[in-house]
Amino acid sequence: MKTLLICPSRRPAVPHLVAFGPLATTPVFGDSVICYWIEHLAALGAREVQVVAPDGAAQVRAAVGDGARWGVRVSVVAAGVEPAMDEAALQYNPEKGPGWLPAPHDIIRMSHLPGRPAMPLYDSYASWFAALVDWMPFARTPSRVRVKEEQPGIWVGSRARVSPMAKLVAPCWIGDQVFVEAGAEVGPGAIIEDRSIVAGMARVTQGWVGPDTFVGPMTSVANSLAWGCTLVNWQTDSALHVPDPFLLSSLTKLKTAEATDRFGRALAANGWTGSHSHLIDELHARVGNAPG
Amino acid sequence: MGSADGARRVLDVIGSCAALLVLSPLLLLVGALIRLDGGSAIFAQIRVGRHGREFKMFKFRSMRIDAEKHLADLLAANKHGTGVTFKIKDDPRVTRIGYWLRRYSLDELPQFYNVLIGDMSLVGPRPPVPREVALYTPADRRRLSVKPGITCTWQISGRAEIDFPGQVRLDVNYIESQSLGGDINILAKTPRAVVFGPGAY
Amino acid sequence: MKIENQGECVSVSEILELTAANSAHFRDEVRSALSDSSSLIEINLSQTRFMDSSGLGALFALYRATAERDGVVLRLLNPIPEIEQLLELTQMQQLFEIVRR
Numbered sequence: 001m002k003t004l005l006i007c008p009s010r011r012p013a014v015p016h017l018v019a020f021g022p023l024a025t026t027p028v029f030g031d032s033v034i035c036y037w038i039e040h041l042a043a044l045g046a047r048e049v050q051v052v053a054p055d056g057a058a059q060v061r062a063a064v065g066d067g068a069r070w071g072v073r074v075s076v077v078a079a080g081v082e083p084a085m086d087e088a089a090l091q092y093n094p095e096k097g098p099g100w101l102p103a104p105h106d107i108i109r110m111s112h113l114p115g116r117p118a119m120p121l122y123d124s125y126a127s128w129f130a131a132l133v134d135w136m137p138f139a140r141t142p143s144r145v146r147v148k149e150e151q152p153g154i155w156v157g158s159r160a161r162v163s164p165m166a167k168l169v170a171p172c173w174i175g176d177q178v179f180v181e182a183g184a185e186v187g188p189g190a191i192i193e194d195r196s197i198v199a200g201m202a203r204v205t206q207g208w209v210g211p212d213t214f215v216g217p218m219t220s221v222a223n224s225l226a227w228g229c230t231l232v233n234w235q236t237d238s239a240l241h242v243p244d245p246f247l248l249s250s251l252t253k254l255k256t257a258e259a260t261d262r263f264g265r266a267l268a269a270n271g272w273t274g275s276h277s278h279l280i281d282e283l284h285a286r287v288g289n290a291p292g
Numbered sequence: 293m294g295s296a297d298g299a300r301r302v303l304d305v306i307g308s309c310a311a312l313l314v315l316s317p318l319l320l321l322v323g324a325l326i327r328l329d330g331g332s333a334i335f336a337q338i339r340v341g342r343h344g345r346e347f348k349m350f351k352f353r354s355m356r357i358d359a360e361k362h363l364a365d366l367l368a369a370n371k372h373g374t375g376v377t378f379k380i381k382d383d384p385r386v387t388r389i390g391y392w393l394r395r396y397s398l399d400e401l402p403q404f405y406n407v408l409i410g411d412m413s414l415v416g417p418r419p420p421v422p423r424e425v426a427l428y429t430p431a432d433r434r435r436l437s438v439k440p441g442i443t444c445t446w447q448i449s450g451r452a453e454i455d456f457p458g459q460v461r462l463d464v465n466y467i468e469s470q471s472l473g474g475d476i477n478i479l480a481k482t483p484r485a486v487v488f489g490p491g492a493y
Numbered sequence: 494m495k496i497e498n499q500g501e502c503v504s505v506s507e508i509l510e511l512t513a514a515n516s517a518h519f520r521d522e523v524r525s526a527l528s529d530s531s532s533l534i535e536i537n538l539s540q541t542r543f544m545d546s547s548g549l550g551a552l553f554a555l556y557r558a559t560a561e562r563d564g565v566v567l568r569l570l571n572p573i574p575e576i577e578q579l580l581e582l583t584q585m586q587q588l589f590e591i592v593r594r
Binding site (some may be wrong): 039042043065067068069070071141142143144145146148158159177285286 | 436
Binding site for chain 3 (some may be wrong): 240242247
């Protein structure tokens with residue numbers, strides 16, 4: 001059974017999300033938007049998924065491969081523009097052939113997550129965040145491993161390390177290999193993507209923290225999307241490039257022991273004397289060095 | 293970036309290199325014995341690895357050259373009723389030397405090469421064949437979320453005696469709690485289970 | 494940067510940035526402009542495009558200076574949205590009176 005999946009082109013209401021590449025590949029609860037769709041379509045009986053990518057076809061291809069992950073055949077085709085539903089129908093399935101999934105699953109525009117048409121992803125940053133919080137209970141798909149609902153509304157990755165002195169408030173999601181220090185407060189309405197660190201005394205409420213992101217000690221990410229050093233307030237649409245790494249920064253930049261040590265000194269210089277050594281040990285471990 | 297995955301890869305490379313070096317006299321001997329018996333020493337089978345990616349898994353050949361032709365006849369004699377896995381006792385297609393290779397799992401030794409090139413890991417769920425994976429439900433596919441391994445938990449607890457749902461359960465348990473320390477523990481227990489294990493047919 | 498001392502109010506404006514380059518100078522100038530009759534420091538941030546932790550540190554130093562003198566209000570005027578985000582991120586928006594005019 002065949003189906004057509006149309007990726008979104010860039011959306012003017014959420015310009016900063018393209019920092020992750022084409023919108024179809026934005027990381028959401030540790031997996032990309034398009035991957036949730038393909039798993040959903042495979043469960044509906046699709047054996048062949050044709051993907052139309054008006055933006056970043058190469059990256060979309062890298063994200064889905066050949067579909068072996070779901071046991072379906074996936075092919076990604078680049079397109080100049082994002083086709084409308086009827087255009088796509090005309091171009092790809094004019095005869096409404098029998099080999100296709102029945103409508104409305106024959107042609108899908110990925111403007112929302114599977115089964116959640118009332119939660120548009122790209123109307124605004126606020127709608128993006130609302131759609132994510134809405135998706136939280138569904139992110140743990142049947143083929144998902146390494147995340148458990150530890151308490152109602154609190155999902156924690158099995159390789160995450162959350163200090164017993166940290167406070168988690170439902171609904172919240174702690175991703176794979178995330179480190180949450182003592183005194184941190186995560187939730188309500190908090191999503192921490194894979195490998196990020198929430199330092200001591202930091203707070204994330206009604207906020208999304210992207211992957212590989214350092215949320216510095218005593219900071220507050222509220223009503224905002226934070227990734228690397230970018231901070232977008234989803235209520236006001238204001239976007240800030242945070243100048244100081246010890247406040248908010250990308251962990252992928254800390255690739256060497258020297259960079260980690262410099263970072264540690266910056267933390268100390270800015271008065272952070274809390275569980276400082278644990279944090280630095282954690283950073284060093286990620287770089288692949290023994291604790292200094 | 294996943295430093296957990298990085299550390300595993302390092303363990304895999306070091307372990308497989310060490311194993312290949314230490315076992316090289318044995319590997320050469322076994323290869324020579326099979327060739328003397330007639331036919332090629334190494335046999336490549338398509339198996340399914342991480343995220344459904346198919347790869348060539350290497351083993352010492354323990355079956356007659358024309359073994360695949362007998363396959364259809366033998367499917368009827370499948371011991372596990374669930375229709376997904378397939379092993380039968382006293383497989384008549386096995387060669388003389390093949391019987392001993394399998395008894396002590398020496399036929400699996402070339403998989404250290406698969407570990408070295410990154411298809412497999414030292415520890416992980418056993419890699420299924422494509423025919424089996426084609427019947428998987430989404431929940432079964434959880435087994436494919438990590439690299440398959442040369443040894444795994446159900447090898448040290450009871451090997452092929454466990455039915456398919458049991459294998460999936462053990463594999464998922466392993467995947468959920470996978471750690472470097474846990475893997476080293478499994479590696480330490482494996483040689484004994486391989487030599488003395490009851491379900492290795 | 495322009496500082497005007499109008500009796501009870503010290504008014505600072507035309508601040509293009511508050512970064513490592515000028516924060517110490519800003520802090521010292523404003524602090525020395527304070528007199529016993531000051532009851533209000535108004536910092537016009539409408540033109541301030543960039544601020545970093547040095548700038549925050551300078552504002553915090555002024556906050557401490559006013560806290561030591563009872564009854565002196567520290568007011569930030571018209572910060573641009575990005576600056577407001579930075580204040581919220583560091584939870585410093587609680588320390589100041591933020592006003593839009």
